[in-house]
Amino acid sequence: MGAKHGVPGEGPLDADVMLVGQNPGAEEDETGRPFVGRAGKYLTGVLAEYGIKREDLYITNIVKHASPKNRKPYSDEIAACLPYLETQISLINPKIIVLLGAAAKQTPHVTGIEYFEVIHPSAAMRFPKFKEKFRLQIAELSKQIAQIEF
Numbered sequence: 001m002g003a004k005h006g007v008p009g010e011g012p013l014d015a016d017v018m019l020v021g022q023n024p025g026a027e028e029d030e031t032g033r034p035f036v037g038r039a040g041k042y043l044t045g046v047l048a049e050y051g052i053k054r055e056d057l058y059i060t061n062i063v064k065h066a067s068p069k070n071r072k073p074y075s076d077e078i079a080a081c082l083p084y085l086e087t088q089i090s091l092i093n094p095k096i097i098v099l100l101g102a103a104a105k106q107t108p109h110v111t112g113i114e115y116f117e118v119i120h121p122s123a124a125m126r127f128p129k130f131k132e133k134f135r136l137q138i139a140e141l142s143k144q145i146a147q148i149e150f
């Protein structure tokens, strides 16, 4: 309730890599675009440092609307959005799905797609103990992406 824009996702429809986050925050709600706020800028910057271009990825969230006061999505909200995500996965048919944070782990698992879990960028950005781990995870992701491309 109270969200201004749905944030379905963005990126090439033939992307090899799909990112799934939790749900949009305030800036995403304003713009209708995923991961454009502080956590998104941080994510985009770390990806770029490891040679991963944001514009090559399909970026979405498990829940497509912002929540009141940015609370975590409830399980019924996740359940309501899962069919949409399922359709996105089957249309885009990525080789790798990157799950950003705990909520994204509820993304449907499809045989043949590789799933790669990373810390949510908003936690990585805020807590030094997660920062290094996040960087190591993105470094590993970039190696896996290089393997699918060659």
Ligand code: URA
Pocket (backbone or CB within 6 Å): 021, 022, 023, 024, 025, 028, 033, 034, 035, 036, 037, 039, 040, 061, 122
């Ligand atoms: N956090 C998310 O999980 N998704 C967004 O789109 C923005 C912030």
